[in-house]
Amino acid sequence: MQHIDTKSHLRGESLYLDDIPMVRGTLFGVVYPSPVAHGRIRSLQLDDALAMPGVVRILTYKDIPGRNQIGGIVPDEPLMAEHEVHFHGMPIAFVVAETDEQARAAIKKIQVDIEPLPVITDPRQAKALGNLIVPPRTFKIGDSTGAFKNCAYIASGRADSNGQEHLYIETQGAYALPLEGGQVRVYSSTQGPTAVQRHAADVLGISMSQVEVDVKRLGGGFGGKEDQATAWAVFCALAAYLLQKPVKYSLHRMEDMRMTGKRHPYSSDFTIGLDKDLNILAYEVCFYQNAGASADLSPAVMERTLFHCTNSYYIPNVTATAYSCRTNLPPNTAFRGFGGPQGMFVIESAIAQIAEQIGVHPSRIQEKNLIRTGHEFPYGQIAQSQAPACWDKACRHFDAKRMMEEVAQFNRNNVLCKKGISFMPICFGISFTKTLMNQARALVHIYTDGSVNISTGAVEMGQGVSTKLIQVAASVFSLPAEQIRINSTNTYRIANTSPSAASATADLNGKAVELACNALKGRLTDMASRILQKDISSIHFRGGQVYVHDAATELNWKGLVQAAYVNRISLSEHAHYATPDIHFDSSIEKGHPFAYHVYGTAITTVTVDTIRGTYQIDAVKIVHDTASSMNRMIDKGQIEGGLVQGIGWMTMEEIVFDQEGRLRSNALSTYKVPDIYSVPGIIDVEFHETDEDNLAIFRSKAVGEPPLMYGIGTYFALRMALKAFNPSGEIGFDAPMTPEKMLMGLYQKKSS
Ligand code: LUZ
Ligand code: MOS
Secondary structure (H helix, E strand, O other): OOOHHHHHHHOOOOOOHHOOOOOOOEEEEEEEEEOOEEEEEEEEOOOOHHOOOOOEEEEEEHHHOOOOOOOOOOOOOOOOOEEEOOOOOEEEEEEEEEEOOHHHHHHHEEEEEEEEEEOOOOHHHHHHHEEOOOOOOEEOOHHHHHOOOOOOEEEEHHHOOOOOOOOOOOOOOOEEEEOOOHHHEEEEEEOOOOHHHHHHHHHHHHHHHHEEEEOOOOOOOOOOOOOOOOHHHHHHHHHHHHOOEEEEEOOOOEEEHHOOOOOOOEEEEEEEOOOOOEEEEEEEEEEEEEEOOOOOOOHHHHHHHHHHHOOOOOOOOOEEEEEEEEEOOOOOOOOOOOOOOHHHHHHHHHHHHHHHHHHHHHHHHHHHHHHHOOEOOOOOOOOOOOHHHHHHHHHHHHHEEEEEEEEHHHOOOOOOEEEEEEEEEOOOOOEOOHHHHHHHEEEEEEEEOOOOEEEEEEOOOOOOOHHHHHHHEEEEEEEHHHHHHOEEEEEEEEOOOOOOOOOHHHHHHHHHHOOOOHHHHHHHHHHHHHOOOOOHHHHHEOEEEEEEEEEEEEEEEHHHHHHHHHOOOOOOEEEEEEOOOOOOEEEOEEEEOOOEEEEEEEEEEEEEOOOOOOEEEEEEEEEEEEOOOOOHHHHHHHHHHHHHHHHHHHHHOOOOOOOOOOOOOOOOOOOOOOOOOOOEEEEEEEEOOOOOOOHHHHEEOOOOOOOHHHEEEHHHHHHHHHHOOOOOOOOOOOOOHHHHHHHHHOOOOOOO
């Protein structure tokens, strides 16, 4: 089935937040952001701004009727600064005017006097000062200290990975309307409608039952709207509530880039130990996460870093510690992979380092240590592994041996260009790491004309979840997809939703839809059995027709639905799904947190221009563990898109903050994302299809985040090419590998 939005996207007819027809009298809000990264507010001068044409009101924290607080996990994030500012871009005031332009002109007239405080942007420095968001956590299996004594090879080092701007095409924004009786309706470009509802209620000092949040679709989220869509929505809700007028705020790109958090940069130290047969015996790692100025989702992101610190490998002795460090950057947040990629980058760096030391290709070590079914992850879950199967299939299907030989031969024959090849196995756990979040609900109505209408907590952000949900209903009812519609995501229809995140949205909401549809189907089957005077077990639905065994009857879907209505049988169902069998005990850091894992292997080849430091990615060849894909076209799109986003993070996307905590890479002129010219020449995706029994919807494994981590392979392929030119250069592990860094590395001399 084609993505249901294909036609409307192509024709520009899909509706986003900015396309919602505006009600007469709508006002426009703009945030006044802090001009410094850290300081004490001495005075705030609003009079000049208030005198500007069209300005209706300027809100500060003093206008908040409820709590000035939007922290999701830790209550450490005010909606608007009170006496201190903690990052450049932190909201101080909200200007409301008759037009967007007037509001934007007015913020230029606001004057704030801030006594500067020291600005910290480095997580190690923050840790040294004791500035932690939450206490550190350690995952431990075996005895790493003892195991190092039995190692033939040991390597230590440091690995750094930078942040990443989400760059959803649709910027953040919201539109709020006052309703009667102190209620508000908020249209928000959010992955988490319930988070918006909860915080809006809290800030306004009203109940959640008074806040309706509605989401049609997003023009991309990537995690950037899991937690950080909330502020803008709450600003609009607050202004609409106080002024009793509709209020809209749609962020400009540079505002969005400056004020919102990004993927967490990490700085990490590792030690890895191998026996003489290249078995990894021990691994110790310490992660310094740059959380930014408040917690946001950082503790959860840090947790997932620990879960994925051994990537796709079995290591019997591991000690992994993570610090979430408070700095004066915008609070960093969820980004596709959610800390997992950062953890995986470090173990891959460790393997690359020790491979260099031993003088083998890293793939020898990687292959040798792939996790197998029955092996235990450091957090206690026992693997049901497709890692060796994906690796072997990739080697066979793409003839990895020949690819390796071709690279070696090319490098023997060329000086001006060098090639590199890397292998990147992935392993990603599916479920929110916070067990309670793994629940979802669906509401399914069948109308008397036979048409079907579905509501769930899933947010469509381009990933195709709506299409998959329709597939679920169409399959259970055996109806053509056109007969099934999917509603906007709305907190009045579906309550207490988890955000659309963690790659789990289709699984959780799909299972709820399946349960609801099966309940309805049961009632309709019963009805058909009474009408046709046949045994229930003989009744089947096929293509909108009722069958008895294999014979079509006179009764069709619509007739059956009408009969059910006449007989006063409910044609609506609300179902609840909660992932079974998952649990985690954080007091011992052990459990079974994931419904299942997704595996895969990417083989990447690159060519580096050794004069210029520029490079191209020749090919990325992937075997991806889909189990039984329910939509190959959508899944392939996620795999290709995830890969390219991961490559961007590892190669060209370079976030730069200056010493004062100001974002210098604050526009598309200074922050480069992959375009059609920089994507791999070849992307070859082979589905690893199995009929393995799993907890995925229709056994079709989650696909949202895992493919991003294939992009890490590009970093290491580039490094191999660099080393082919300059074997003795000590270049460290510091992503992204921009062409500039590549050039420096190519001509770097060994220091000694
Ligand atoms: N969000 C979240 C996530 O709240 N918990 C998670 O475990 C998660 N994992 C991936 C992406 N978003
Ligand atoms: Mo996400 S990083 O699954 O919002």
